[in-house]
Amino acid sequence: xxxxxxxxxxxxxxxxxxxxxxxxxxxxxxxxxxxxxxxxxxxxxxxxxxxxxxxxxxxxxxxxxxxxxxxxxxxxxxxxxxxxxxxxxxxxxxxxxxxxxxxxxxxxxxxxxxxxxxxxxxxxxxxxxxxxxxxxxxxxxxxxxxxxxxxxxxxxxxxxxxxxxxxxxxxxxxxxxxxxxxxxxxxxxxxxxxxxxxxxxxxxxxxxxxxxxxxxxxxxxxxxxxxxxxxxxxxxxxxxxxxxxxxxxxxxxxxxxxxxxxxxxxxxxxxxxxxxxxxxxxxxxxx
Amino acid sequence: xxxxxxxxxxxxxxxxxxxxxxxxxxxxxxxxxxxxxxxxxxxxxxxxxxxxxxxxxxxxxxxxxxxxxxxxxxxxxxxxxxxxxxxxxxxxxxxxxxxxxxxxxxxxxxxxxxxxxxxxxxxxxxxxxxxxxxxxxxxxxxxxxxxxxxxxxxxxxxxxxxxxxxxxxxxxxxxxxxxxxxxxxxxxxxxxxxxxxxxxxxxxxxxxxxxxxxxxxxxxxxxxxxxxxxxxxxxxxxxxxxxxxxxxxxxxxxxxxxxxxxxxxxxxxxxxxxxxxxxxxxxxxxxxxxxxxxxxxxxxxxxxxxxxxxxxxxxxxxxxxxxx
Amino acid sequence: xxxxxxxxxxxxxxxxxxxxxxxxxxxxxxxxxxxxxxxxxxxxxxxxxxxxxxxxxxxxxxxxxxxxxxxxxxxxxxxxxxxxxxxxxxxxxxxxxxxxxxxxxxxxxxxxxxxxxxxxxxxxxxxxxxxxxxxxxxxxxxxxxxxxxxxxxxxxxxxxxxxxxxxxxxxxxxxxxxxxxxxxxxxxxxxxxxxxxxxxxxxxxxxxxxxxxxxxxxxxxxxxxxxxxxxxxxxxxxxxxxxxxxxxxxxxxxxxxxxxxxxxxxxxxxxxxxxxxxxxxxxxxxxxxx
Numbered sequence: 034x035x036x037x038x039x040x041x042x043x044x045x046x047x048x049x050x051x052x053x054x055x056x057x058x059x060x061x062x063x064x065x066x067x068x069x070x071x072x073x074x075x076x077x078x079x080x081x082x083x084x085x086x087x088x089x090x091x092x093x094x095x096x097x098x099x100x101x102x103x104x105x106x107x108x109x110x111x112x113x114x115x116x117x118x119x120x121x122x123x124x125x126x127x128x129x130x131x132x133x134x135x136x137x138x139x140x141x142x143x144x145x146x147x148x149x150x151x152x153x154x155x156x157x158x159x160x161x162x163x164x165x166x167x168x169x170x171x172x173x174x175x176x177x178x179x180x181x182x183x184x185x186x187x188x189x190x191x192x193x194x195x196x197x198x199x200x201x202x203x204x205x206x207x208x209x210x211x212x213x214x215x216x217x218x219x220x221x222x223x224x225x226x227x228x229x230x231x232x233x234x235x236x237x238x239x240x241x242x243x244x245x246x247x248x249x250x251x252x253x254x255x256x257x258x259x260x261x262x263x264x265x266x267x268x269x270x271x272x273x274x275x276x277x278x279x280x281x282x283x284x285x286x287x288x289x290x291x292x293x294x295x296x297x298x299x300x301x302x303x304x305x306x307x308x309x310x311x312x313x314x315x316x317x318x319x320x
Numbered sequence: 321x322x323x324x325x326x327x328x329x330x331x332x333x334x335x336x337x338x339x340x341x342x343x344x345x346x347x348x349x350x351x352x353x354x355x356x357x358x359x360x361x362x363x364x365x366x367x368x369x370x371x372x373x374x375x376x377x378x379x380x381x382x383x384x385x386x387x388x389x390x391x392x393x394x395x396x397x398x399x400x401x402x403x404x405x406x407x408x409x410x411x412x413x414x415x416x417x418x419x420x421x422x423x424x425x426x427x428x429x430x431x432x433x434x435x436x437x438x439x440x441x442x443x444x445x446x447x448x449x450x451x452x453x454x455x456x457x458x459x460x461x462x463x464x465x466x467x468x469x470x471x472x473x474x475x476x477x478x479x480x481x482x483x484x485x486x487x488x489x490x491x492x493x494x495x496x497x498x499x500x501x502x503x504x505x506x507x508x509x510x511x512x513x514x515x516x517x518x519x520x521x522x523x524x525x526x527x528x529x530x531x532x533x534x535x536x537x538x539x540x541x542x543x544x545x546x547x548x549x550x551x552x553x554x555x556x557x558x559x560x561x562x563x564x565x566x567x568x569x570x571x572x573x574x575x576x577x578x579x580x581x582x583x584x585x586x587x588x589x590x591x592x593x594x595x596x597x598x599x600x601x602x603x604x605x606x607x608x609x610x611x612x613x614x615x616x617x618x619x620x621x622x623x624x625x626x627x628x629x630x631x632x633x634x635x636x637x638x639x640x641x642x643x644x
Numbered sequence: 645x646x647x648x649x650x651x652x653x654x655x656x657x658x659x660x661x662x663x664x665x666x667x668x669x670x671x672x673x674x675x676x677x678x679x680x681x682x683x684x685x686x687x688x689x690x691x692x693x694x695x696x697x698x699x700x701x702x703x704x705x706x707x708x709x710x711x712x713x714x715x716x717x718x719x720x721x722x723x724x725x726x727x728x729x730x731x732x733x734x735x736x737x738x739x740x741x742x743x744x745x746x747x748x749x750x751x752x753x754x755x756x757x758x759x760x761x762x763x764x765x766x767x768x769x770x771x772x773x774x775x776x777x778x779x780x781x782x783x784x785x786x787x788x789x790x791x792x793x794x795x796x797x798x799x800x801x802x803x804x805x806x807x808x809x810x811x812x813x814x815x816x817x818x819x820x821x822x823x824x825x826x827x828x829x830x831x832x833x834x835x836x837x838x839x840x841x842x843x844x845x846x847x848x849x850x851x852x853x854x855x856x857x858x859x860x861x862x863x864x865x866x867x868x869x870x871x872x873x874x875x876x877x878x879x880x881x882x883x884x885x886x887x888x889x890x891x892x893x894x895x896x897x898x899x900x901x902x903x904x905x906x907x908x909x910x911x912x913x914x915x916x917x918x919x920x921x922x923x924x925x926x927x928x929x930x931x932x933x934x
């Protein structure tokens with residue numbers, strides 16, 4: 034009975050195939066492992082999705098210069114980045130917002146004094162379709178458009194057409210900045226289209242003549258028209274000098290003052306070489 | 321794993337065979353008894369571990385989720401229309417998210433039911449044996465497509481195409497999410513419906529043919545009514561799958577936490593909210609607990625769907641010659 | 645005359661109705677075929693040897709997905725190491741030892757419903773239990789446990805079903821020959837039920853390979869060049885890679901070919917696993933003699 038069931042024969046064949054696959058994967062793994070850095074120093078970075086592309090580029094570039102260091106970059110969200118610092122599951126936590134009181138308290142309770150590094154600035158730019166004649170809006174006008182008091186382009190110097198507002202969804206970091214700098218305590222009009230990413234906003238606005246949206250400066254493209262805010266054009270210059278009003282800082286948090294390889298990496302991030310990468314990724318450099 | 325267990329057993333018996341010949345049979349007997357006792361408890365331990373894991377899921381979910389009700393009252397949580405978790409002060413009303421989930425689930429079942437049940441009818445009545453084998457395999461493969469792949473297709477192909485064709489503000493809306501969800505629900509509906517159709521007694525069908533009914537008449541008046549409870553189970557399980565699906569709604573539904581006024585509005589179903597915001601929520605804060613509470617709601621809603629499905633399938637179990 | 649007319653009318657109805665049914669079934673098959681062909685067409689342009697063997701480069705816009713392939717491989721193996729032994733052993737207890745009664749019914753109901761729990765809920769569970777409470781952090785270990793428990797009910801359900809289909813005469817014959825229950829299970833019940841157990845397990849593994857939501861917060865990372873050296877390392881994973889590349893970053897359009905390439909690799913893997921299961925099942929069915 035035992036030796037002859039079809040089950041066992043197939044099982045044996047299966048096991049053979051399985052062993053082969055597993056073996057080849059392990060070989061592939063170790064051959065690649067040994068060719069790149071062996072044990073080396075490990076740095077794990079997690080947190081903000083906004084900072085993800087720039088953190089990835091920085092890590093990639095840094096590893097090319099320092100092959101003994103192994104960096105992994107994850108992007109789950111700012112809250113997760115700060116949590117990871119507090120419970121020690123990552124060395125660096127990216128965040129597009131400062132720590133909240135509650136988080137500071139939680140960290141102190143665990144005897145951790147998080148250290149904060151500003152690694153880049155991000156400015157958020159209102160955009161309209163390139164066919165739209167409007168070029169400049171005041172913060173009050175933007176607030177009116179987004180809280181629903183202004184509903185027609187003619188009220189802000191445009192054509193007699195309804196305004197289609199495009200916003201980021203209410204839990205995103207970009208929305209948080211927009212809320213803080215533009216809406217204050219007002220709520221975004223309920224019929225605003227809520228898009229899940231900067232890219233989606235760009236797509237929605239470039240495809241709709243009457244739309245207005247907002248996105249990170251790195252996402253501007255030729256199909257969109259960036260609006261001046263209070264007469265100030267968004268640029269790396271005006272953001273750095275903080276003349277342009279809608280900006281935020283991107284942070285890297287560490288458990289206490291950084292030391293060793295983490296410090297070396299953060300120094301690289303803030304160096305001219307690191308900041309060049311920041312600019313290339315569409316964010317505003319800090320120096 | 322299964323094979324090593326068998327091998328171990330064989331080895332053990334050869335070992336004991338090489339032992340003392342005089343007391344061989346008694347040692348062997350004791351050994352077997354011990355083995356018997358141990359093995360029973362081993363399997364019991366495995367089964368208990370599995371059940372423990374199951375219980376732990378609920379315990380952790382409820383432990384993290386119920387904390388929100390200390391800060392937000394249940395009525396404003398379930399019936400509040402405003403989901404502004406990052407505002408100061410935050411608002412945690414999940415009505416829009418529930419409506420989002422319900423709307424995509426309902427609309428996707430409108431698409432999936434005819435296609436799923438139709439395919440099941442085709443398989444059980446019209447298809448020849450070879451075609452049947454291949455179509456069944458195709459349906460199974462459809463079921464195995466990872467949700468992120470379908471979500472990706474919905475996002476980069478279906479949504480932009482729809483936006484262009486219909487000239488609507490956004491392609492990421494209830495309709496496009498529902499179409500993708502329907503693709504995921506069809507295999508569930510088809511395979512369970514087909515089992516139900518297969519279980520309808522052949523005698524009944526033959527009696528119908530003998531009375532001169534056409535195949536269509538037999539199908540529509542004998543076969544389908546006979547399998548109705550099974551088809552009902554299939555539909556409910558399909559809906560349950562659509563409701564719990566995360567990646568598709570995260571990528572295709574648009575993500576607007578609003579109560580939709582048209583089928584082309586964006587919505588933010590519950591799983592999408594959990595997946596998108598879990599990383600943003602400060603650990604241990606209200607937002608974090610609120611997301612776990614949404615997890616509880618989702619868990620309970622799918623649980624009800626599954627229980628109803630189980631109830632229907634046992635309560636109205638088909639009786640007859642070929643009942644399995 | 646009227647009889648003939650009504651007969652003609654009835655046949656017409658039948659033809660129309662069957663036409664519709666064929667159309668519906670055809671649509672389903674065409675959908676699958678269309679999806680697969682489209683993805684092969686789009687993905688084939690991106691997939692080549694270096695795509696499969698290199699780490700991502702130049703802000704993820706160039707290079708390959710090797711670390712993600714390895715990561716998915718580890719997660720899949722890890723989750724099956726957890727789900728298969730535990731699942732099969734549990735199923736043996738439920739079908740061979742446990743006494744029929746309300747408790748067993750309740751347990752079966754529980755397992756059945758457990759299989760319907762949304763995957764994102766498993767993600768929450770994994771985050772709360774493994775990542776935070778047990779302190780595994782975001783790691784292969786935490787992700788494997790989460791995925792393993794996600795597919796556990798599938799494995800238990802399929803295995804128990806397979807055990808129950810083994811005719812009781814097999815067991816009785818074995819016991820009558822003086823074999824103990826354990827011997828009977830190992831040498832009679834398990835081998836006979838193996839095809840069913842295998843199919844269920846393989847389908848479960850296929851599911852584990854393609855899941856995204858459960859590993860988002862428990863195992864997956866966006867970028868790492870080096871491969872994991874311990875179970876507590878984070879890994880890239882194919883499904884998560886698709887999701888992140890498609891939704892965030894400043895180069896979404898530039899990485900589109902890579903996204904299609906990754907999709908093609910993932911569906912080849914998952915469909916391959918499933919086709920494998922289907923082949924085993926049909927071959928076994930043919931050989932089955934009882």
